[in-house]
Amino acid sequence: MILKGPTTLLTALALLSPATLGAQAAQPKRPNIVILLADDWGFSDVGAFGGEIATPNIDALAAKGVRFSNFHVAGSCSPTRAMLQTGVINHRAGLGNMPETIPPEHLGKPGYETHLNNRVVTIAQQLRAVGYRTYLSGKWHLGHTPNTLPTARGYDHALALAQSGADNFEDKPNLLIYDKTEWTEDGKPAKLPKRFYSSTLIVDKMIGYIDRGKASGKPFLASVNFIANHIPVQARDADIAAYAGRYNAGWTVLRNERRAAAIAKGVMPVGVPAVTMNTSGDWSKLSAQQQRQRAGAMAAYAGMGTAMDREIGRLIAHLKAIGAYDNTIFVFLSDNGAEATDPMNMGAFTRWNANQLYDQSIPQQGRPGSLTAQGAGFASASVSPLRGYKFTASEGGLRVPMIMAWPGNPAIKGGSVAAGFAHVTDMPLTLLMLAGVTPQQGSFSGRRVEPMIGVDLSPMLTGVASSVHSPDKPLGYELSGNAVLFKGDYKLVKNLPPYGDGRWRLYNITTDPGEAHNLSSSEPARFAAMQKDYAAFAKANKVLPMPEGYTAPDQIFENALRTLLIPRLLAMWPVGAALVMATAALIWWRRRRRRLPQGIATP
Known part of the structure; x- marks a missing residue:
């Protein structure tokens, strides 16, 4: 059932309104809002979605609320964050691409x-504007200048990381991409503790903000943005040790376990195909040392996830202690699918550089001073039973776990699953509606702005409707040349190299979320019509074609060389001058090489 018309919408909202909680109807108490944003978590990483990683606190939210099993974001972090913050498609919000992956x-x-x-x-x-206290802690990645930091965009207080990731134990950047970290607090350079753990620091700061303004009696928005489990994957020794030996059977076994569990938990249809990605490799063909290394990296990944969940539990316990828990709307989601990129598998230069800058020994994986990554094999298990990873437009890159809970609201059926299509641009509008705030639709504070495009998901929270998106209305998406057109149950998709061959394919992602059966030949009329819909979206949103031979991994490498390595070399004059010329030649050679015909694996 698809909900239409104002009457049914108002009925659903009445069920979810603060008045339902027993507040006086004349002046209902607005709910608090807590957004819990994980970084690079795959669809089945959460226990409630089929994962073996211990996430009891997130699972408890699922038991109180609704799991959205067909919820979509962007293929990488900042475009998703832009849409989550604004309800506007990423191209209109300024994040048609990220700083790290954009071609010059x-x-x-x-x-x-x-x-x-x-x-x-x-x-x-x-x-x-309607009296909320507004706080943000953790990853921002939507600007680093004073006028683009959180406190310039509506947040009263914010501890914010302007980059894609950073070290989890000390104030140190990912040295392969950045020269220094960009942590700020309230728009000024932040002074971080000498030693900390990122998930703990992020929750500590949010609890402090909430308590600082508690006496005002005003409701709050708390945007909690973890850098778990972004590269570098790091966790405390005890959390890593908890998974010792758990992954020794390899990623194929884990992928199959996750698929079965996702079906059993109701977030995947019975009989969903078990697809295999050709990037994951054959576990049995690895040497004993390679298996030890990969299993250890996955143990660190799982430990990092459990540590994040523990901090979520600490925040929830605090809200209970101050009497704010029942009237708080919680949203948990990931910003994209699992990350397949591994610096130790990106070519000789990157591997050499990582070894120079970090301790990459097997015993050190996930510990301070390491640059650990999950890698493609276990990332294929994190997204199970879907296809594709972060950066791709396949379901494994775009479909993520999402949970909404409002513990004190009896209208929400705890533990239920909403299987209808939903999108990250729906989230801001939904939260505003639940808070009793009229969302902007093209103007704000007397100026014209991009209107929000989302649909209110609240009827799916109550079970009044199984879906709120019209089957006839298309929704387009593009990032780094990987593109999608959603329409009803169907998805038109193409991925550029190295993730695909640049050809359009058509899938029914309701019955075939693993994208195993290409329908482009069997449904030619739909295939053609959806390509026209995508062309209209691209034109309306000024989507630019990618330069010939573009790939996101190559662009990350080239941008890092241009913005990081070359300035370092110039500082070494005159020896550095020769190295700058060599680096420029390397960039030129890589660009020339990527324009030459190469064999492409079909996804």
Whole structure:
């Protein structure tokens, strides 16, 4: 059932309104809102979605709320974050691409500012305008200048990381990409403790913000943005030890276990195909040392996830202690699918550089001073039973676990699953509606802004409707040349190399979420019509074609060389001058090579 019309919508909202909680109808108490955003978690990493990683606190939210099993985001972090903050498609919000993956030819073009532009307003700005306290802690990645940091975009207080990731134990960047970290607090450089753990620090800071403003009596928005489990994957020794030996059977076994568990938990249809990605490799063909290394990296990944869940539990316990838990709406989601990239598998230069900058020995994996990554094999298990990873437009890159809970609201059936299509642009509008705030639709504080495009998901929370998106309305998406057109149960998708061959394919992602059966030949009319829909989306949103031979991994490497390595070499004059010339030649050679015909594996 698809909900239509204002009457049924108002009925659903009445069930979910603060008045339902027993507050006076004349002046209902607005709910608090807590957004818990994980980084690079695959669809089945959460226990409630089929994972073996211990996530009891997230699972408890699922038991109190609704799991959305067909929820979609962008293929990488900042475009998702832009849409989550604004309810506007990433191209109109300024994140048509990320700073790390954008080709120089696109930088600064409309929609490609690589930061949240001034044509959009955030959920924080809209909630603050009606009296909310607004706080953010953790990863921002939507701008690093004073006018693009959280406190310039509606947040009262914010501890924010402007980059894609950082070390989890000390104030140190990912040295393969950045020269220094960009942590700020309230718009100024932050002073972090000498030693810390990122998930603990992020929750500590949020608890402090909430308590600081508690006496005001105003409701709050808490945007909690973890850097778990982004590279570098790191966890405390005890958390890593808890998974010792758990992954010795390899990723194929784990992928099959996850598939069965996801079906049993009701978040995947019975009989969903078990697809295998050709990037994951054959576990049995690895040497004993290689298996030990990969299993150890996955143990660190699982430990990092459990540590994040523990901090979520600590935040929830605090909200219970101060009497705020029942009237708080919780949202848990990941910003994209699992990360398959491994610096130790990206070519001789990157591997050499990682070994120079970090301790990459097997016993050190996941510990301070290491640069550990999950890798493609176990990432294929994290997204099981889906296909594709972070950066791709396949379901494994875009479909993520999402949970909404409002513990004190009896209208929500705890433990239920909403299987209808939903999208990250729906989230800000839904939260505003649940808070009793009229969402902006093209104007805010007297100025014209990009209107929100989302649909209210609240009827799916109550079970009034199984879906709220019209089967006839298309929704487009593009990032780094990987593109999608959603329409009803169907998805038109193409992935550029190295993730695909650049050809369009058609899938029914309701019955075939693993994208195993290409329908482009059997449904030619639908295939053609959806390509026209995508072309209209691309034109309306000024989507730029990618330069010939573009690949996201190559662009990350080239951008890092240009912005990080070359300045370092120039500082070594005159020896550095020769190295700069060599580096420029390497960039030129890589660009020339990527324009040459190469064999491409079909996804």
